[in-house]
Amino acid sequence: MASAAFDYSQWPPSLTDDQIGALTQHATTYALSHGLTYLPPSATQPPSPSSVIHAPISLLPSPIPRSLFERAQQLQSSYNILYARVAMDDDFLDKVMGAVEGVGKADEFVGTLWRGWKAIRDAGIVQPLHLGLFRSDYLLHTGGEDGTISLKQVEFNTISSSFGPLSERAAAMHRYLHALTNYYGVLPWLKSENFPLNDTTARLAEGLAEAHKAYGVPSAYILFVVQPNERNVFDQRWLEYELLEKHSIRVVRQTFEELASSATLDADTRILRLAIVPALSPSWSESSLEISTVYFRAGYVPSDYPTTTHYATRFTLERSRAIKCPTIPLQLAGGKKVQEFLSRPGVVEQFIRDTDARDTVTGAKDLRETWMSMWSLDDPNPPVAPADHAIRQCTDEPRGATYARALADSLVLKPQREGGGNNVYKQDIPPFLETLPMQDREAWIAMQLILPPQGVGSYLIRAGGSTPGLNGGNKTVRSETVSELGIFGWALFSRETGVRERGDAGWLVRTKGVESNEGGVAAGFSVLDSVVLVDG
Template identity: 55%
Template sequence: MAPFPPEPWPPALTSAQLDALTTAATTYALSHSLLYLPLSPPAPPPHPASAIHAPLALFPTPIPRALFSTAQRLQRAYNTLYARVALDAAFLDAVMGAGGVADVDEFTGALWETWKAVRDDCVQPLQLGLFRSDYLLHQPTADEPVRLKQVEFNTVSASFGALSQQVAALHRHLYASTSYFGASALLKPGCFPPNKTVRGLAAGIAEAHRAYGCPSAHVLFIVQPGERNIFDQRLLEYELLEAYNIRTLRQTFAELQTSASLSSTRALLTAGGEHTPNSPRPPHPTHAPPVPHSPHAPNAPIEAAVVYFRAGYTPTDYDGPKAYALRGLLERSRAIQCPSIALQLAGGKKVQEVLARPGVLERFVHDADDARALRETWVGMWGLDARRDEGAEEPEPAGTVLARARAPDLVLKPQREGGGNNVYRSSIPSFLSALPARERRAWIAMELIRPPAGVGGYLVRSGAPRAHADRVVSELGVFGWALFGRGQGVREQEAGWLVRTKADGVDEGGVAAGFSVLDSVLLVD
């Protein structure tokens, strides 16, 4: 069996070559919006006054061409799968609702209760999902083939699509301008796959905007206060305006609690906020009265066609009952939610575990080949509350007993997004001992994926004197979108990709949290 990667990675460089590539990479990043806002001083200015380049890898990451193609192909099956899960209220109630996760996880319970209270009063049949399916390469031993295994599926605030497009362009630029000093035969033009993620994600939002039927309505970005990853969002906003003449509005949950309202026809209106500059407004359709909007009247109400959440995935985004009430108001509006509460719940780790049980996936995926291909990307998963016999009395559920026994090979996951929430390996036994019995149903155990050994990279962070060489682990994410509704079918597309790379031995993987850097794909045969 041929080794992976086919030759030592990254290629060896002299100090002068490494410095030259680092300078070329960082200046390209600063010139092409591959940026982050810096950590704010105690009294930040009201508008961004400076930026730093995002953390990045100097070389792209080798990924087998066949596995990359598989991940792209499977995204369309995953798009449809999670659209169908979001439409199955009975399934979500059983898994994430009362008697399930909602009983023992306060955040999930609050989302589910909000959805339960409003779902019979919703007037918009369509939902939009901007998804990302994350994978690691799996090779437990050097004599086994490299496989593709899914880490998780993201249904809310799937980020870094735009910056990943920029870092892929950066790597192509470094190859075009330096040939990477001829350091590796693997670096050649046909091995840098195109990345058009901004176009792909914007196409999904534009499709939802078109379905809403009001050309002058905006796309509402719900964002976190003090967002540092703003350029990833801005590039998507610019694409919507330049390619589709769709204007956007940015507001936080706190701002919307005082600005958002519903019209008599359930149009979502919001006043003020930050919006893209006006271009000539097309005529407003006759099915609704015109909504005034002028740069000279910033508090005039603005109609939202799509609500795109880049916040709302963590409990800290909700400051109390008013925030959940706002989420319910948004859900009851005519604006298309991205995601709806149902679709956000569908992305829960417990749903991922339940789908892996025998026969459950086939409830939603009717093509046997697709179902088999999806299952091949999964590792073993089970709930900590799983029992050998549902009617038997056990001092500790079999799922928890198994997690103790196999702790060195496992990660435990709760129903959270955003990183920093999992429990790994040696920390598992003591965590299980402290975990209240009733909370076990909110956690799943997942077998650890074993990435190929011996892959390295040069990691570049703002302010560091030189790229840092390290053994690394890289995660491939594939984006997709789906516009769907009961009786409406599912319109969906694969929408691009990203790579995030971190030092080997680092369990968490967030770029914003400082664990990972942005990377791109180098196809190898």
């Protein structure tokens, strides 16, 4: 583990108002010029956007120990293989996430996906290959007994692992600001060799291109399944452009609503085709497009399935010969309950061994070192006294209330959801548990909170500040912050072929104010950031 040589409380370096104003102008102009952008908020987005805003960004990169950054990159290969193997273990997923034995009993969203997958595999799966574009998220943790800073995993994402292309551009923006201004010489850590390169766009596109190649029809398209009125469209478009320019692969984008009428399966071959109206797309001479790969940037939250037709469309795609990214079992493998189950004694060792040198650069012990304590809310013998036990104590004796508050301050409760804004933290836990029916508790896990370094700050910029002037209408705020590091990877795998994967496919940093428990950029909690490597 790294030593605590770097003084996090001295970050960020002090800048004058004039320096902040100049850097903000350079940063936001760069972002708008280089596609580090969002569509502006509105009730509906026009088919052809006519305006953009820059994505929420930080003015300076965030300090991360070099050894821990490199360690996170090394771990990604093992995590890719671990979750690929979990996704191929039907019995394990049935037990943990199924609607008969597992989480699906208590969580209707998970249960519906599992039942659809069960019906599909009972009928016979025609495409054995899975594609995963993954992201493993970490925080720095200061809770070690010896005072060292370590790397702890927040979660592992198996569906719609977003912000790869925009994170690459955020890193490039910080390198540009350093090259242009040297950040006014305010700190010796801010030098070019401490700004790591990030090539996420090419690496993620490589994974999609490998799936397309494995499908074996060069003229086929990759389908991006997207949410309606998507504001984070440019993060997706950069992958589309990379696929066309570097791999000569064309992309078509559709929502579940559109796919309900456009998608059909050949009865014999299960080839997935999309009906296309040529008048709407003059460059396409085809009346239908064959799909090689389905890349889901939607489908990870219940609101993406407002009707049974939306679920039926998802299952139509799943039954097809196209390669899915992810398949339903791979999506289920990313559930928080799986994360908790793997942390139990002897479980992760069923998938990754310490001596598994042929497949991985790290073993089960190395993965366990990145985990906080986790347990199920319905576990009768948890490793830490559960929060609902503390609530019961509150009714029995006065000191129980103090115990409950202290315990809740060390916990986060997580449901089986992605996208930010779903967790329950600290003092919100006791009243939440009082209203959570016992039969619903299996859908939640408890996790010991990670304790990031205190006193770290940053300058955060969001578009549309209310006061024009020094910052040109952009609101730049100095705030105490927490930064989350995400490492991307991909894997193409099946039982027949084994796992082909790329361990390090770039990285992401998201930074939020300490007052915010949640961390999603798209959900409005965080800004896009990058890394400055430090010692210790």
